[in-house]
Amino acid sequence: MTLPEIAAATRDAALAEVARRARADGSYAARAEASAASVEATAWAAIGFAFGGAPRASAERAACAALVQAQAADGRLSTSPLHPGAYAPTSLALLAWNRAAPYAAARGAALAFLVGHAGERFARTAESALEIDPQLTGWPWIDKTFSWCEPTALALLALEVERRGEESRAAEGRRLLLDRQLPSGGWNYGNTRVFGNELRPAPEASGLVLAALAGRLERSAVAASLDYLARQAPRLPTPLALGWTLLALAAWGERPPASDRWLAQALARADRYGGYETAELALLAVAASAPHGILKGLASRAVDGNPSPEDGAR
Amino acid sequence: MTDWVARARWNRRELLAAAAASAAGALVGCGSDRRPRVAIARADRYDVDLEPILRRALAEVGVGAREIAGRRILLKPNLVETSLGAGHINTHPQVVRAAAAALRSLGAASVVVGEGPGHRRDTLLVLEESGLADVLVQEKLRFVDLNRQPGFPVANAGGRSGLVRLTLPGLLAEIDWIVSLAKLKTHHWTGATLTMKNLFGLMPGSYYGWPKNVLHFAGLQESILDINASVRPQLAIVDGIVGMEGDGPILGTAKPAGVLVVGTNAPAVDATAARVMGIDPYALRYLAAADGWLGPVGAEAIRQVGETLASVVTPFQLVQGIPAHKALLDRDSGAGY
Numbered sequence: 290m291t292l293p294e295i296a297a298a299t300r301d302a303a304l305a306e307v308a309r310r311a312r313a314d315g316s317y318a319a320r321a322e323a324s325a326a327s328v329e330a331t332a333w334a335a336i337g338f339a340f341g342g343a344p345r346a347s348a349e350r351a352a353c354a355a356l357v358q359a360q361a362a363d364g365r366l367s368t369s370p371l372h373p374g375a376y377a378p379t380s381l382a383l384l385a386w387n388r389a390a391p392y393a394a395a396r397g398a399a400l401a402f403l404v405g406h407a408g409e410r411f412a413r414t415a416e417s418a419l420e421i422d423p424q425l426t427g428w429p430w431i432d433k434t435f436s437w438c439e440p441t442a443l444a445l446l447a448l449e450v451e452r453r454g455e456e457s458r459a460a461e462g463r464r465l466l467l468d469r470q471l472p473s474g475g476w477n478y479g480n481t482r483v484f485g486n487e488l489r490p491a492p493e494a495s496g497l498v499l500a501a502l503a504g505r506l507e508r509s510a511v512a513a514s515l516d517y518l519a520r521q522a523p524r525l526p527t528p529l530a531l532g533w534t535l536l537a538l539a540a541w542g543e544r545p546p547a548s549d550r551w552l553a554q555a556l557a558r559a560d561r562y563g564g565y566e567t568a569e570l571a572l573l574a575v576a577a578s579a580p581h582g583i584l585k586g587l588a589s590r591a592v593d594g595n596p597s598p599e600d601g602a603r
Numbered sequence: 604m605t606d607w608v609a610r611a612r613w614n615r616r617e618l619l620a621a622a623a624a625s626a627a628g629a630l631v632g633c634g635s636d637r638r639p640r641v642a643i644a645r646a647d648r649y650d651v652d653l654e655p656i657l658r659r660a661l662a663e664v665g666v667g668a669r670e671i672a673g674r675r676i677l678l679k680p681n682l683v684e685t686s687l688g689a690g691h692i693n694t695h696p697q698v699v700r701a702a703a704a705a706l707r708s709l710g711a712a713s714v715v716v717g718e719g720p721g722h723r724r725d726t727l728l729v730l731e732e733s734g735l736a737d738v739l740v741q742e743k744l745r746f747v748d749l750n751r752q753p754g755f756p757v758a759n760a761g762g763r764s765g766l767v768r769l770t771l772p773g774l775l776a777e778i779d780w781i782v783s784l785a786k787l788k789t790h791h792w793t794g795a796t797l798t799m800k801n802l803f804g805l806m807p808g809s810y811y812g813w814p815k816n817v818l819h820f821a822g823l824q825e826s827i828l829d830i831n832a833s834v835r836p837q838l839a840i841v842d843g844i845v846g847m848e849g850d851g852p853i854l855g856t857a858k859p860a861g862v863l864v865v866g867t868n869a870p871a872v873d874a875t876a877a878r879v880m881g882i883d884p885y886a887l888r889y890l891a892a893a894d895g896w897l898g899p900v901g902a903e904a905i906r907q908v909g910e911t912l913a914s915v916v917t918p919f920q921l922v923q924g925i926p927a928h929k930a931l932l933d934r935d936s937g938a939g940y
Contacts, residue, residue, distance in 0.1 A: 369753070371756060372809075375809060430811075434819075477722060484924060486850055489684065491724075529724060561740060562746070566751060
């Protein structure tokens with residue numbers, strides 16, 4: 290098989306498994322053995338289906354509609370009704386709705402919520418064991434807690450999809466991410482040095498952050514981090530780390546030639562772990578289908594499922 | 604009702620009996636000594652058969668087929684993050700293998716391994732890089748990512764942190780016994796991380812964050828107490844074959860201690876493990892607060908069996924510049940704990 294054929298096969302197989310987890314109301318379960326609806330899984334299903342072409346268009350629309358139903362009155366989407374503060378899925382929903390007109394009201398409400406909420410700040414003292422700037426705000430995982438790298442990166446992606454990437458919240462989010470970049474390269478959850486010792490990067494965090502920063506910075510500002518990801522890519526067997534790593538490198542124009550083989554191998558490994566999360570499968574599909582990164586990939590697609598020639602000709 | 608809820612009441616009766624025995628100052632005979640037992644087993648390496656060592660230790664603390672048969676068991680190792688050559692960060696896969704084998708040999712209905720790493724969202728990658736994935740496959744052990752499990756609320760039985768309720772992963776509703784399978788490590792915020800701190804990994808990141816920042820905002824020490832008050836592990840095991848000293852729980856250096864510490868009461872196990880590290884357990888704020896409530900910390904209230912403490916104690920290096928360690932160093936009078 291050629292690399293484009295491998296990529297298409299990975300995308301189709303991953304999305305087929307996602308589709309099997311559909312619920313009657315258009316939402317999706319988080320895992321094959323689960324039955325309850327998951328907001329995160331539903332958002333990722335919609336995002337994945339955006340790259341699935343016409344055969345997945347109807348399912349994409351149904352998932353997007355299910356997200357509208359899951360939205361709270363204040364515009365947020367949360368992991369669970371019992372945990373309204375866990376609102377990171379708000380960013381995912383905006384990626385799923387992908388600036389589509391039918392969801393304009395929902396998008397507006399979600400955007401207003403996102404822009405109006407931020408991670409907690411605290412004053413840095415001379416005795417602080419941390420070397421980050423705690424006055425910079427991005428987005429937290431859970432309301433009323435601190436800003437961390439991955440939810441901030443997800444929010445930045447959402448703002449970019451909505452063409453709000455020039456605004457002050459986005460600019461500060463990027464400053465926060467640069468502040469959290471490890472001196473040796475890469476990102477982890479959101480600390481750099483603690484008690485003077487440099488922490489270690491994680492590929493899933495580094496990839497997500499770099500995907501969010503692409504197109505906004507010169508390569509020189511993140512060179513060590515891109516080099517870190519390029520070294521990690523060949524040895525990553527799992528969807529979350531591999532998917533975000535390859536999407537990041539793709540967004541910076543450095544997608545490794547063997548990417549599609551690695552993605553296919555990761556998909557084939559699902560049984561080793563008892564199957565993948567719906568979100569992980571969708572991420573594999575997106576990484577296999579977005580040779581220029583997730584933002585350019587989404588931008589080139591309409592909600593009605595018609596891919597642009599740009600991606601069809603790979 | 605699953606044992607990990609019901610057992611809270613049994614533990615209280617045990618505590619009262621232990622306090623009475625301690626107050627009497629008498630070493631009573633085996634039959635009436637109700638103090639929680641903690642076994643120290645010597646184990647110098649990971650590449651030996653650890654199962655019989657663990658089974659003997661379990662027997663020494665009163666855990667055998669009668670207690671285990673038919674139980675659905677969760678093994679909860681400490682998997683934080685991974686780094687090449689730094690196997691001392693996490694509970695060693697061979698200890699997980701041995702624990703699973705021991706419990707299965709005692710008739711457990713099922714053994715599942717579960718963890719919710721606090722720093723890493725790609726749990727599967729942590730499994731691979733730690734070497735645990737290979738053991739899970741070889742031993743046909745199911746793994747559950749606790750970070751992504753739909754949760755269910757329980758009342759906060761501790762009441763120390765201000766959190767009204769705790770959201771536990773759905774798996775716990777299908778489990779009879781929880782085994783906290785920790786690593787013997789220093790910790791730059793809490794002084795040490797042992798079987799009680801290990802239970803942070805039960806709390807799903809979906810509701811608590813990565814890291815579990817909700818618990819940090821609620822108070823680290825208080826959250827440790829509240830989680831342990833609400834979820835009482837039936838078994839606590841510390842992998843101290845090679846622990847971590849210095850700037851734990853991630854960046855410290857490997858410290859061979861050559862022990863497994865095993866017991867049915869987490870504070871008692873933590874106190875004993877701290878003593879192995881040369882740390883006064885009362886200098887660990889969460890342990891001091893747990894004393895007499897969640898379990899005994901004083902040596903006289905714990906029936907320590909197996910190897911003698913004196914034969915295994917090996918002081919762990921602490922860092923003067925880390926406030927939580929300074930508190931331990933300041934407390935060190937050189938006397939026995």
